[in-house]
Amino acid sequence: MREPVTLLKALPRYDVFLEETKDFPHLDASACYTFLQLLKTGDELLALDNQILSTFGTRHGRFNLLMMLKHCTVGTTTPADLAEKAGVTRATITGLLDGLERDGFVERCPDPVNRRSVQVKLTATGQEFLEKVRPGYCRWFTSVVETLNQDEQQQLLVLLEKIQIRLGEISNQYRRTANQIPAQL
């Protein structure tokens, strides 16, 4: 038997926010706690993912870019397109490409039609690198999820979907108010 949710022990970085509920009686402390656990889990997952990748001599950003170059067949592989797919700015892609090109994992080829544009290509070295890292990476992320059974995974997906929808709403509403302080402050 798993003990009920008493993981309250130590999330010092996050639980300071719980104090806030004292000054806002209409705020639900348990709702705050849920938010913090979500933030914490995401944070730790991302951190550990990065740590695992460091063992292989790469990091989240670079690895992701290589994977995208290998698998994403939809669209072109210009920096602009990669930025769009990866959800980061073009400037970020430029920086990542600089590093990857220096290491010989990708190359930038001029586009003969549009002289502003650049086509990014995975080199043989880059391919080999991916081959080498892939099994270990797959095992890492499998080992995280296999702690949940099929039903639990399904439950989690449904809940995450709801949260993502809400995040999308908030993000849009925030984008609409541009750089003003949001109305709810």
Place this chain on the structure above:
Amino acid sequence: MREPVTLLKALPRYDVFLEETKDFPHLDASACYTFLQLLKTGDELLALDNQILSTFGTRHGRFNLLMMLKHCTVGTTTPADLAEKAGVTRATITGLLDGLERDGFVERCPDPVNRRSVQVKLTATGQEFLEKVRPGYCRWFTSVVETLNQDEQQQLLVLLEKIQIRLGEISNQYRRTANQIPAQL
């Protein structure tokens, strides 16, 4: 009615990993998908949190540090202690403190007993800043969670707890193998 989990549409940054399952038949594609959704949700939550905080002229790291200074009564407020609580390195705390001190939100006081040590204190300006930002921040994070009802929140907490336990195990096992390539590669 919510549509069943068909949010498969666009997570291009993440779904490239699904391709990997083709080369590893023993890998469960649905498990991969769950992992990716978790990674994605965490990523987006963190990103949006940072964006909201930017509206208030601060960021995750600095805001967290201020909140810790205000609420964490356990232990001292030396940079080392703050680093421990926040789960970042001391060097990171040094950098954050530099910024916060420059803005007049904190001050570094020499410890009369241990001359190596420094006590960090929230200034009146820092307090006022927190007072100003707090309501808006509370509303933001409430609005995320209130998309789930009580039962769903409880479900989510249980699932997140399981994942956190697994992450802890992996992290420990990884720490034990130090800087070697993990056995499972």
Place this chain on the structure above:
DNA sequence: TGACATTGATTAGGTTCCTAATAATTAGGT
């Protein structure tokens, strides 16, 4: 007491992200 390790904070340098500004090229409208 003196050598040595430990501890606290910082510095130096690197990475991955950001925004804003810049430079080159292309496209559109008159």
Place this chain on the structure above:
DNA sequence: ACCTAATTATTAGGAACCTAATCAATGTCA
């Protein structure tokens, strides 16, 4: 054809993280 708009990639500079190296102060112990 020409001026302006938009688009592509990059640069510059900043933030929040990291590791490794440094420096000062403190503990330890033979």
